[in-house]
Amino acid sequence: MLIFPGRTSFEPMHSTFPRLDIGPLSEYRDDDIMVSRFSDYLQEHQNLVFPHRHSFYHLVLFTDGGGKHTIDFHHFQVVPYQIYFMIPGQVHSWDFEGDVEGYVVNFSESFFRSFLLQPDYLDFFSFLNGDSRQNVVGLAIDIREKIVEQFEELLHQYSQSPVLREDMIRVLLLQLFLTIEQSIAKEERQKSAFHKxxxxxxxxxxxxxxxxxxxxxxxxxxxxxxxxxxxxxxxxxxxxxxxxxxxxxxxxxxxxxxxxxxxxxxxxxxxxxxxxxxxxxxxxxxxxxxxxxxxxxxxxxxxx
Incomplete structure (x- = not known):
């Protein structure tokens, strides 16, 4: 179900544009984190093909399937081992073909705030800088297996008891981000955002x-x-x-x-x-x- 909540810091204008919150998308109705296999996520939320924006960070790794998706009016073809990232406020839609599989993680703006001494640490990752042209990353062959293992561990931790569960997920997500950013810098496709x-x-x-x-x-x-x-x-x-x-x-x-x-x-x-x-x-x-x-x-x- 699409949700139409009020204004956020990422929405400078009042509007009725569809905006999603994590809670209703989460199996545990968490407000700060959600981890799922992408096929399960799509099955439960089939109406999310229409353009909408999120109040949270949203990342998807495709391991199978095809089609296309759009982030802030830039269009991308879906291919295996492609990962895309979105920050709160960005608009996106998708149109998939065949059976699509992978992983999806949603987390709130505040999820890392009390965990890191540097509140804007996430801003230094090139794929989280709000430029949709950099939101989509094709994973290098040498890190694909490692990234999939990290997503599997995220799924495992998400299903555990609440004791230290969120801190384990935070550590795993940071490890995932650092692995991808390091790979991008290594291939010299762009300057590392850590030097911005x-x-x-x-x-x-x-x-x-x-x-x-x-x-x-x-x-x-x-x-x-x-x-x-x-x-x-x-x-x-x-x-x-x-x-x-x-x-x-x-x-x-x-x-x-x-x-x-x-x-x-x-x-x-x-x-x-x-x-x-x-x-x-x-x-x-x-x-x-x-x-x-x-x-x-x-x-x-x-x-x-």
């Missing part, structure tokens, strides 16, 4: 919290105690785009997420995104995306 510039990391967090209120790079530079020129130079060096483009991209992403929700009019979305009027929002969206909000909404509806 601190100013850029904080800039991206500030954008996520303030993009409806602050649109100018200079405003963020003031919050970060750097000059606008320095911020722009760092963005070009570490991300390959200007600071203003990062801000506009975040606004566009939220607009796209909202446009998938047919219960909201374009005017309501423009208002929630803090545009002065619908006309200005339409011009902005078309300039950034290449089509009007109505055209994007129609195209998205047709694809689903």
């Amino acid at each position: 510039n601190a100013v850029i990391a904080n800039f991206q967090k500030l954008i996520d919290r303030n993009f409806t209120k602050h649109r100018l790079p200079g405003e963020y530079a003031n919050m970060l105690h750097v000059t606008p020129n320095h911020l722009n130079a760092l963005c070009k060096e570490h991300i390959g785009m200007q600071a203003g483009e990062l801000i506009r991209n975040r606004i566009v992403l939220e607009a796209k997420r909202s446009l998938v929700n047919l219960d909201l009019t374009v005017s309501e979305i423009a208002y929630q995104l803090n545009f002065n009027d619908n006309s200005y929002f339409t011009k902005f969206f078309k300039k950034e995306v290449g089509m009007t909000p109505d055209e994007f909404r129609k195209k998205s509806a047709e694809s689903h």
Whole structure:
């Protein structure tokens, strides 16, 4: 059953967009953790093919099956030994073919908070940084068996008595994340996120919290105690785009997420995104995306 709870820190706007919480998806009705075989999860929640967002972290390892899945409007083909990660607030949907098998883990934002001295430790993993293009990882051949064993142990621990069960799961999940990140860095497919510039990391967090209120790079530079020129130079060096483009991209992403929700009019979305009027929002969206909000909404509806 789809759930429509209230606003969260990852949802800057009020909306009726379907958002899932862990409890109703969990066999034990836990609010912080859920571990399951993916085939069992799909059997129990067959209606989750429609676009929806989660209030929790969500990861799936595919071991068998095919089809496609979409995260924040980036499309991916499902292949065995592919793992995908989602952070709270991202929108996704799937369309599987044949018998799909694997593992699924859901955990809350607070699951690691009291366990780690560094509260933002998870932000350093490249696949948990909110960029959907990095959310999907094909596991290297040399770590596949190890990763499957780790998921099996997660399933085993999840079925145990509550005594220290969650701490064991936390340790296993961190081991899983470190194994995958180490493999990514080893293959040099991207720079390890553990070397991400601190100013850029904080800039991206500030954008996520303030993009409806602050649109100018200079405003963020003031919050970060750097000059606008320095911020722009760092963005070009570490991300390959200007600071203003990062801000506009975040606004566009939220607009796209909202446009998938047919219960909201374009005017309501423009208002929630803090545009002065619908006309200005339409011009902005078309300039950034290449089509009007109505055209994007129609195209998205047709694809689903």
